Amino acid sequence: MKKDISFKKYSLARCLIETHKMINFEKKSKMKNLTLILLFITFASVSFSQEKLVWHEDLNEAVAISQKENKPLMLFFTGSDWCGWCIRLQKEVFFKPEFTKWASENVVLVELDYPRKKAQSKELKAQNSQLQQQFQVRGYPTIWFVKAEKNSSGQMNLSQLGKTGYVKGGPSVWISGAAQILGRK
Numbered sequence: 001m002k003k004d005i006s007f008k009k010y011s012l013a014r015c016l017i018e019t020h021k022m023i024n025f026e027k028k029s030k031m032k033n034l035t036l037i038l039l040f041i042t043f044a045s046v047s048f049s050q051e052k053l054v055w056h057e058d059l060n061e062a063v064a065i066s067q068k069e070n071k072p073l074m075l076f077f078t079g080s081d082w083c084g085w086c087i088r089l090q091k092e093v094f095f096k097p098e099f100t101k102w103a104s105e106n107v108v109l110v111e112l113d114y115p116r117k118k119a120q121s122k123e124l125k126a127q128n129s130q131l132q133q134q135f136q137v138r139g140y141p142t143i144w145f146v147k148a149e150k151n152s153s154g155q156m157n158l159s160q161l162g163k164t165g166y167v168k169g170g171p172s173v174w175i176s177g178a179a180q181i182l183g184r185k
Helices: 002-049 059-069 084-094 097-106 122-134 171-182
Strands: 073-078 108-113 142-150 156-164
Touching: 059 073, 059 108, 059 142, 073 122, 084 097, 084 171, 097 171, 108 122, 142 171, 156 171
Parallel strands: 073 108
Antiparallel strands: 073 142, 142 156
């Protein structure tokens, strides 16, 4: 009988030790989970707090903002769902923080899209087609920098400052070329 009692004591002691280990493991696990959650929240808040670019589709809306902020328009003629060079320009330049900072300080962005699969309203298609003809865009991507001005009869006139397209070298090279067009360093 002594063996049974000591075995039971040993089992009880072993159970207590194992329970203690499990509680410590659970505490560590909860701390790890809490740490991961806090890291995720911190990362999410930092990424969402970064400035996001606004690309306007409506030229009239963009012109009003351009005149209010005294900034030129940057017209981005693109085929968003089929043009490989347009997609590459966006990935290498437009989606980079350096471009985001530059654009928010210097231009009002207008995306004039000519997609093959994405649906567009008739009004948007008509606006984009008219601008494509007006600026004689023959290839994509084409970026025109323009200044919106009212002429003597009160009509809106888009004065051409210069154009560019895809430029190899990333955001700093592209921004340097754009700044020269705009006459800014």
